[in-house]
Amino acid sequence: MDWAYLFEISLTGIASGGLYALAALAFVMVYKATRVVNIAIGEMLMVGAYLFFTFAVTFALPIWLAIPAAVLGAGLLGAVIERTMIRPLLGEPPISVFMVTVGLASVLVGLVEIIWTADQRRLPDFLPNTPVMVGDAFLAPKVFYGALIAVVLIAVVLLVFRFWRGGVALRATASDPAAAYSMGINVPRVFSLAWVVSAMLAAVSGIIVGSIGGISSSMGVFGLSVLVVVIVGGLDSVLGALVGGLLIGLVEALAGTYLGGEYKLLVTFIVLVIVLMIQPYGLFGTHEIERL
Amino acid sequence: MRIGTLKETYIADAALFDSRTQQTWLVLGAALLLLFPFMASDYWLYLACLVSINVASATGLNILTGYTGLVSLGQAAFMGLGAYTVAILEIRVGSPFLLNLLAGGFVAMAGGLVVGIPSLRVKGLYLAIATIAASFIAHFLFANTAFTGRTAGLTLPPASLFGVVLDTSFRLYWIIVPVTLLMLLGAANLFRTRVGRAFIAIRDRDISAEVLGIALLRYKLLSFGLSSFYAGVAGGLWAYFFRVVTPESFPLSMSIFFLAAIIVGGMGSILGGILGAIFMTMVPELLKLAVGLLPGGSELTVFLSPVRTVVFGLLIIGFLVFEPHGLAEVWRRIRRFFHLWPFRN
Numbered sequence: 001m002d003w004a005y006l007f008e009i010s011l012t013g014i015a016s017g018g019l020y021a022l023a024a025l026a027f028v029m030v031y032k033a034t035r036v037v038n039i040a041i042g043e044m045l046m047v048g049a050y051l052f053f054t055f056a057v058t059f060a061l062p063i064w065l066a067i068p069a070a071v072l073g074a075g076l077l078g079a080v081i082e083r084t085m086i087r088p089l090l091g092e093p094p095i096s097v098f099m100v101t102v103g104l105a106s107v108l109v110g111l112v113e114i115i116w117t118a119d120q121r122r123l124p125d126f127l128p129n130t131p132v133m134v135g136d137a138f139l140a141p142k143v144f145y146g147a148l149i150a151v152v153l154i155a156v157v158l159l160v161f162r163f164w165r166g167g168v169a170l171r172a173t174a175s176d177p178a179a180a181y182s183m184g185i186n187v188p189r190v191f192s193l194a195w196v197v198s199a200m201l202a203a204v205s206g207i208i209v210g211s212i213g214g215i216s217s218s219m220g221v222f223g224l225s226v227l228v229v230v231i232v233g234g235l236d237s238v239l240g241a242l243v244g245g246l247l248i249g250l251v252e253a254l255a256g257t258y259l260g261g262e263y264k265l266l267v268t269f270i271v272l273v274i275v276l277m278i279q280p281y282g283l284f285g286t287h288e289i290e291r292l
Numbered sequence: 293m294r295i296g297t298l299k300e301t302y303i304a305d306a307a308l309f310d311s312r313t314q315q316t317w318l319v320l321g322a323a324l325l326l327l328f329p330f331m332a333s334d335y336w337l338y339l340a341c342l343v344s345i346n347v348a349s350a351t352g353l354n355i356l357t358g359y360t361g362l363v364s365l366g367q368a369a370f371m372g373l374g375a376y377t378v379a380i381l382e383i384r385v386g387s388p389f390l391l392n393l394l395a396g397g398f399v400a401m402a403g404g405l406v407v408g409i410p411s412l413r414v415k416g417l418y419l420a421i422a423t424i425a426a427s428f429i430a431h432f433l434f435a436n437t438a439f440t441g442r443t444a445g446l447t448l449p450p451a452s453l454f455g456v457v458l459d460t461s462f463r464l465y466w467i468i469v470p471v472t473l474l475m476l477l478g479a480a481n482l483f484r485t486r487v488g489r490a491f492i493a494i495r496d497r498d499i500s501a502e503v504l505g506i507a508l509l510r511y512k513l514l515s516f517g518l519s520s521f522y523a524g525v526a527g528g529l530w531a532y533f534f535r536v537v538t539p540e541s542f543p544l545s546m547s548i549f550f551l552a553a554i555i556v557g558g559m560g561s562i563l564g565g566i567l568g569a570i571f572m573t574m575v576p577e578l579l580k581l582a583v584g585l586l587p588g589g590s591e592l593t594v595f596l597s598p599v600r601t602v603v604f605g606l607l608i609i610g611f612l613v614f615e616p617h618g619l620a621e622v623w624r625r626i627r628r629f630f631h632l633w634p635f636r637n
Binding site for chain 1: 363410413414415416417418420421422424425428429432435436497499500503548551552555595597598599600601602603604605606607608609612613616
């Protein structure tokens with residue numbers, strides 16, 4: 001066994017796990033606040049990447065303008081989704097809302113194919129190109145800087161939601177919407193906020209993922225791995241999203257290298273099944289207490 | 293106006309088809325199904341067979357998701373299990389057609405029982421996503437074992453029954469539709485039995501059901517098994533219909549299709565499963581026909597596939613937001629209108 005190679009692979013895996021963690025955070029934010037399992041997270045990420053593509057390539061805006069524009073556009077999309085599809089289903093069984101997001105995923109893929117066609121595209125390079133060396137291990141620069149942005153963003157989001165009033169409102173709503181409502185928190189607005197922030201985070205991770213591997217209408221598959229990440233970590237746990245992201249990133253990298261590319265998804269799903277058998281609510285998810 | 297129903301015996305009360313109107317409709321429907329193959333073109337016969345297979349599988353999923361409340365995104369994987377079993381039996385063993393179908397059903401059932409095991413510990417959406425895992429593992433197995441022909445898949449000869457080779461849609465119609473009808477009848481009867489009632493109790497509140505003495509694990513597994521049996525038989529029919537089975541034949545999107553079909557049709561209603569499967573299969577075809585009729589249609593065909601994807605999504609969203617009980621509820625409303633006419637309902 002080549003230990004240096006193993007170290008390099010693991011490092012790449014953990015770095016791409018950082019990207020999973022960012023997308024997983026977008027997922028957990030919506031789930032915590034609104035109890036909606038958003039299966040369309042991969043597609044929202046794709047839309048963010050395509051918006052960036054439009055602003056940066058089609059409109060030829062400079063990168064520093066195109067990124068905020070894409071993120072704002074994604075935020076607007078999040079608000080529209082929440083208002084038109086999620087809000088009307090308040091109080092319906094969770095499975096209905098889950099299926100709405102399945103439908104949403106399909107609509108987004110179709111729209112992207114209509115507007116931008118199904119062809120693979122390249123995003124403009126904006127991440128530094130110099131190789132990164134950690135000890136003796138080589139790390140692809142895009143992956144490294146992508147992970148760095150993801151980690152910084154996650155930290156910022158966590159801090160903001162720890163200390164900002166809106167964050168407090170979000171956490172209050174997450175723990176008990178009815179009580180939060182009666183204490184004067186504008187719960188519908190918190191719902192909107194959660195969707196907007198989630199869509200923005202998804203857009204950022206879409207831009208990074210797209211700049212590493214290119215964008216296409218099948219990019220939403222990334223969301224499948226994110227889904228595994230959040231289930232392994234626990235649907236409503238931010239810590240779970242982080243740990244799960246790194247774990248799945250690592251497992252995928254190892255499986256992809258030592259077993260072959262076709263084993264990647266298989267192994268992650270086997271990890272998922274094992275975790276669910278031992279810990280039905282994921283590693284850090286809240287155990288729901290059931291009463292008659 | 294029809295007023296009430298007078299029932300004088302328990303048997304009449306428990307009857308599956310209780311009113312004269314309903315029986316008349318059934319006779320009419322049966323006559324239509326009998327006459328259809330003689331009137332329709334090959335294209336419509338092909339569609340009828342496809343719809344029929346989808347109805348069978350959707351009904352199976354309805355048993356599991358609509359009646360027992362266990363959401364599954366693995367229906368296509370079980371269909372795949374059935375299809376591969378049938379293909380392998382047909383090619384390597386050459387056993388009779390109907391036996392293969394049954395075997396396909398039972399193999400899928402076994403798969404369903406295995407996937408169902410976590411259902412006692414894992415609930416709701418966690419379970420839904422665990423079933424996605426099942427479908428990926430199944431896909432991997434199909435694509436990577438020599439027995440299933442790897443990625444190239446298997447090509448099977450046409451089925452034959454009593455010396456008649458079933459190689460056209462017209463001939464297949466006479467086997468696919470009756471098998472589907474039989475399965476529908478079975479499903480409809482299931483919910484008049486103690487097992488079916490237990491399923492419904494579990495759906496409504498599983499803990500209460502357990503307190504009432506329903507063995508949760510046994511009935512949840514049974515539900516998984518039955519639903520996958522339906523999928524397996526449907527998959528077997530699918531294999532004989534298309535005569536080629538590849539790992540790509542049963543993607544995750546197919547499972548989503550079936551879940552969408554029962555949502556659009558109406559969860560927890562046999563009629564809903566039928567209507568939903570018909571509707572969801574026919575919409576893309578009608579879309580294609582409509583595009584063909586439009587001026588400049590040939591240029592629009594480029595957009596056909598993405599437009600289909602969008603319409604598929606919008607249908608799911610639209611039904612959930614505006615008509616959560618699906619087409620079965622629309623049907624009920626129409627029926628009520630005629631029952632109550634000329635009064636307002």
